[in-house]
Amino acid sequence: MAPPEASSAAFPNRYASNALRHAFGDVLSYFILLLIGVLAFSIRIFSVIKYESVIHEFDPYFNYRVTKFLTKQGIYEFWNWFDDRTWYPLGRVIGGTVYPGLTLTAGTIWWLLNSLNIPLSVETVCVFTAPIFSALASWATYLLTKEVKGAGAGLTSAFLLAMVPSYISRSVAGSYDNEAVAIFALIFTFGLYIKTLNTGSLFYATLNALAYFYMVCSWGGYTFIINLIPMHVLLCVVTGRYSSRLYIAYAPLVVLGTLLAASVPVVGFNAVMTSEHFASFLVFIIIHVVAFVYYIKGILSPKMFKVAVTLVVSVGLAVCCAMIAVLIALVASSPTKGWSGRSLSLLDPTYASKYIPIIASVSEHQPPTWPSYFMDINVLAFLVPAGIIACFLPLSDASSFAVLYIATSAYFSGVMVRLMLVLAPAACITSGIALSEAFDVFTRSIKFQLPGVLSNAEVDVGETSSAVVEAQNVAGKTDKPEETSKDRPSRKKKKERVHEEKPSTKAKAEKKRLLALPLAASVISLLLLVFLGAFYVRHCVWAAAEVYSAPSVVLSYRSHGRLHIFDDFREAYAWLRHNTDVNDKVASWWDYGYQTTAMANRTVIVDNNTWNNTHIATVGTAMSSPERAAWEIFHSLDVKYVFVIFGGLIGYPSDDINKFLWMVRIGGGLFPHIKEADYLRDGSYRIDSKATPTMLNCLMYKLSYYRFVETDGKAFDKVRQTEIGKKYFKLTHFEEVFTTHHWMVRIYKLKPPKNRIRGKTKKSKPVQFSLFCSKNNSDVHLQVDFNLLMLWQKTSSRNSSRSGAQKKNPWH
């Protein structure tokens, strides 16, 4: 290492000009960062502009409800909140089962704004939390990538991340979900880890543990951190890159991080008990052993060391074997091998579809398709390999982390489409590195070829600082053995000197010579890269504006030049809120549980927090059962209202009929009398005239298609593109109470038990006839326990002609 004092003294002029340039570069990069933040925020408010300031989708409604509770009742009440309006009659201990990070964040923002006399509603704060945090996330990306490959790469990746569609999809205004803050926490934790790794500073290590704590608070995805970082540490150790900086970066994180994680109620003892965290402890032991070995190596002569090694290895192996055997026995004794179902399905992608239909049923837990990669990360998919190569030139601790991050997240994203979100930052980081390196090379070769045109002063900031980090990493490697606690305090200063000193030396000159490309090629490549960037920007803006901004509680589509808005969900929830008793229980498939509690304020049986498989299976069974059995199940759960989502009239594909097979599977998983095969005709799922009788008689079919034939006279289902199998039927145990404007939500009420029990019905002929021909008398709600004879008289008088009668949808 060159003595820093000498170098600065030797080039005073250069130092001054460098300082000026640095100051300018810093200001510029901060300004760019600010703009990136503005960009990240503003690209996400398409949803507010195009629709309205409203909470989106399903989970955000729960988070919103929790936040409202928090702001109203305070943190202690929130911590101890036992919610009796969901999972009836079990209830849910919200305080102990929710990741509180998001809620606390938004609650704090709201409280801060209010104490500054800015009276924003909780909803507004919730809507805009995600865009704010995406700005923070892009700054965190800058921090991370700057540590890996310098400020230029940092700015590029921050820019890419600010508008990567995958992340936009989870963080548009209104998408108030855990991921919104968790991605920031994830990147920030990684960034601080790299920072600690580069500096070896305990201060950053502590910050890192705190960032990790915030991540644990925010999202279950924190296990990704606590597995990836140990993997990286192990990689460093195996490749002989062990250093005290690595130790400082890792050991405090495990100790402090685990302690902090265990104090989050939802994690608790899981932080030390489950297999997800096991890797971190194993690596923790390994790094101590390695550190000890290095220490011993330092104090013993090589010969003695060899003797010691053989001695320790033989004894150590025996002990290790014993311990591992015990551990394996412990782990193997638990049925899931200590892993949670979601984690297992990550390790074995077929696990969920085989054993846990409830995980497999969620669309975001499906493996993604190839087009979705192009949709979600766009050109980054092509830049990532280049970025990985750039990371190997030269490979440092930090860049090896980037490579490891992209490799693992690429695997995980291939398992679950939801984890595309974890891939996106990694892709942005590597692509940013690739782009910035490419720009570096091209601009440098242009400059090299046109020395007269471009003055020396226009060296871009990225170049300098990227070289800095490399140099510093090289330095870090060379001084590894003699690096002791003594030189740590001086590191910061030293680093700064290294900045100026290294690029001017031989290495840089050599590099320049090597990387010089022909002028034309450089210019064209530059232009192509700019085009690529432009294409990316265009795609991102389009995705943000058109694809990911729909709140999904309000649907819209354009046909014949007109914009149609389907606000059926809120219509239905408002109906429930205004027309039912406050303690009535409402059953639906679990997808709509959160929305029902938040928007309709009614007690639900199951909701999107799918913690109790039995309960969900019960509802699934009820939906797959014939009316009477379903009525009994619902009645035993005190349900008053049942609603189904039906898209057949307007062609809304994610309705309950399309989800129905999952209800059958989940229900059948616990109640074997529900068999999937009964609902399939020759293995295909159909609702037309070839459908099985079980299918045509199950509750879901009946509630979805009750009176459907009255809409167009043919009962043509626009989603399934077919006429339904059974068009005319009556409900015996349910009555329709409300159907929304576009028939998307159909609410039914359970009929009370009959007041009287009839004597044996002796059906006379006219009664039989009435069962078949009474159909489109839409305004008469007939009850079966009424006199069927009277019924026949009514219907026959109303519908004199059986076919060709004017069948008009009364809702149109």
Place this chain on the structure above:
Amino acid sequence: MGKLWVILIASISILLPFLGNAFSPESPTDRRVLVLLDDSAIKSSHSIYFNSLKSRGFDLEFKLADDPKIALQRYGQYLYDALILFCPSVERFGGSIDLAAIIDFVDSGRDLIIAADSNASDLIREVGTECGVEFDEDPSAMVIDHIGYAVSETEGDHTLIASDDLIKADVILGSKKMVAPILFQGIGHSLNPANNLVLKVLSASPSAYSANPKSKLSTPPSLTGSAISLVSIVQARNNARILITGSLSMFSNRFFRSGVQKAGRKTKHEKSGNEQFLTEISKWVFHERGHLKTVNIKHHKVGETDEPSLYRINDELEYSVEIYEWSGTSWEPYVANDVQVQFYMMSPYVLKTMSHDKKGLYSTSFKVPDVYGVFQFKVEYQKLGYTSLSLSKQIPVRPYRHNEYERFIPAAYPYYGAAFSMMAGFFIFSFVHLYSK
């Protein structure tokens, strides 16, 4: 605020069953009864029965069944609290009354007495079927009993039956013992055994059967023995009460006054049991007996008086409810030793018989189970002849708060010791390591 809501909702849910009923706990007397007759002669021929009703405060209004002006309700309000159909042969009611109107009348919680006869029309049979009894399908059949018939001057065809096969329930028949047999002449009906709402009050003897007395038996009769019900009562789920019998003449003055001697028995009673029987049972039908009400459902922690909005697991609580029975003139305390309360979440976690103070106050205390969730206090009281009580009151049970657990557990002292000694050791070690040399 929340507590207020709970109270409000609870009181509404308690009152709701009564609000729609004709029999309201607030004004149980002065009830209007519509009597539909086949012809006006019945009014005089059955006057004893009618007078006994009138003397108990009922306001009887007699109409011919085919009177075009009769109506059960006007402007959506029912005009009557009870209906007596003494019109077995009516094919079609006059005015706006039809089968559905009568059924709606019952489903609104109002009471009904139906007397069919051997010439019962299809309409009356349909009403019976709707209420859960089936009259013998053969239109000319009557109940015949060659052993249990009532002795009379002429030998006759043994369709006049003297029956004493009564249900054993004081709440229905009154506490006074029936001595004389009851005279019956008419058609029999059968009940669906699966139907738990309908009760056979007076059943035919094992030797009875239902057939046409004027023709010879060619096929075995479909209704035989004690499966034949002569008089049945129905208590609908909304506590509307219905009396169904296949004999109109059993209400007549002639049967009321006539003496009775059952064939094969020595004792001759001066007066048949009809008057006592039908009067007592009309008291039941018109809710003068066996009608329970509950008030003041209370629950609170032991040692407190206010009702909490939710309980914590392992709380001790007290539950009390007051039950009264309508005696025809006033609400009397209901006394029984079999009223149970459940603490229920999908299944009863606690099931306790409540003790009472003989003044109608039933109470018990128990410990909330160590399970959290949304529980219900449930009283499901269904006793023969009484209106069914079905009270449920939702109450959430929460787990411990974070600061309600024990702070120091004795069993964990080794761990506390380990932790603190570790901390101390580390401190000393660091001190020694840093400042030695």
